[in-house]
Amino acid sequence: MSINKSVDFSLVNIGLLVTNDAELGEGPLGLIENAALSVVNGKIAWVGNSSSVDKSLPTVEAYGKCVIPGFVDSHSHLIFAGDRSTEFAARMAGVPYSAGGIKVTTAATRSATADQLKVNAARLIAEMQESGTTTIEIKSGYGLDVVTEERSVKVAAELTSEVTYLGAHVIAPEYSSEPDTYVDLVCGEMLQACQPHSKWIDVFCDRGAFTVEQTRKILKAGISAGLKPRVHLNQLEQGEGIQMAVELDCASADHLTFLTDQDIALLANSQTVAGLVPACDFSTRSAQYPRARDLLDAGAAVALSPDCNPGSSYTTNMPFSIALAVREMHMTVDEALYAATKGGAKALRRSDVGQLSVGSNADFVLLNAPTYVHFAYRPGVPLISKTWKDGNVVFTKGASS
């Protein structure tokens, strides 16, 4: 969260502006050519044609390049210690991914101090800003005991307002023979310790993690304590959790690598956003990617996230996720950009980010490209020139940091 007071200014000579507000411009992305925008008190105060901009404010030049809303990353696991590059190399050499590798990170995270956890997360947030992300949800979930889960959500709360309690990431190693006792801990003492620092509750509902019934119990306990639900589903196999996610009005159901036609229909008729994380499918060499095309055609809302975590997707990079969404999930570039911005905002139930309407947070990104299409057309190329959050510059290409 930025606490610096922003300076009011106008960004002028924007070749192509994505507003994500269909009333401001063309199509669902609300595109405006030769555009400008004004920032007052960290909010968007005006959007329109460059020739009509308020000349009384200081101006910043966009040199005819493209400007987009800051990316909204609705799914990240940034509170951890350690490194699992050895496991990754083994997996690429043929060892299959399973949810159990989390234990390695749990051991490292339990022995890390709050300062160490915060420094590591801040490093990853700087990477995110460098690749255009301005709103970040952060989960706990590598402590798996009361003390470390509480430490994790406290650290996360110093870095974002979107904090998720994920004590139910996997069964803690010391409870492997009595999983229901661990579920009781997650719903009881651990929830009480984490709730004051959290906004969301999440569960990893999948093979090797939690069953649908355990997940329902945990999410309901969180809802009773005042947290809002979101859930990991169907990453490793086809499960039965979508009905539950929709019934509990989860803000998002994430992963969804395996979906039935009925699951897609349920999501399309709900307020639950399909949070797709193709970088995870990529990094785990998953047998398939989620059926994004079918979800969109059915009318479901879709969000994209890199799912940054040290085990299955150690990337913070949203442009890479856009390239994968287009190449591997058959989303159009426009759909992928929308999912990475407005889709993420919907997954966090936020209307003040993910778009550049009057009154929105002044979170936006200047590209070193004429169009956002370059995210998919030029994969792997760093295209971000400058990132603003709440009207403050948080990244400038080439500036020392």
Ligand SMILES: [Zn+2]
């Ligand atoms: Zn995750």
